[in-house]
Amino acid sequence: MALATAPASAPAQASPAPAPGESVSLVxxxxxxxxxLCRNWVFTHTCREYGNVPVPARIAAGDSFEITFGSNPKTMWFRVKAVLLQDGRCLLIPKHEDMPAKGEDEPVDMLIVDPCRVLR
Known part of the structure; x- marks a missing residue:
């Protein structure tokens, strides 16, 4: 009498790296x-970058946290709508329900995290 054996399972494979511009869940x-921070001044758009903004060590889409920026410090809540990968950096896109939708050609506010690591 032969014993039934379970079929050999396929070796575990690592998840492929996310493609550039792909949304990820946790970094x-x-x-x-x-x-x-970008502003629309009717005839033109301007963006200004503020460096060394403290952020949490782990960030996921849907998180909310307070950020402080500028030489005359300003504080605001940043609610993460999406986390995108681009050129080895993570772009945290904010959720602005109370603001009008921006056109496709308009710049977007974001937090740029470099370096960041995607967690699975």
Whole structure:
């Protein structure tokens, strides 16, 4: 009488790296980011970047945290709508329900985390 054996399972495979521009769910940071704040001035758009903005060590889409930026410090709540990968950096896109939608050609506010590591 032969004993039934379970079929050999396939070796575990690592998840492929996310593609550039792909949304990811959880990242780790060094604790600092650059805040890109854009404004629409009717005929032109301007963006300003503020460096060394403290951020949490782990960030996921849906998180909310307070950021402080600028030489005359300003504080605001940053609610993460999406985390995107681009050129080895993580772009944290804010959730602005109370602001009008921006056109496709308009710059977008974001936190830029470099370096960041994607967690699975």
């Amino acid at each position: 780790t940071t060094s604790g600092a980011a650059t805040f890109k």
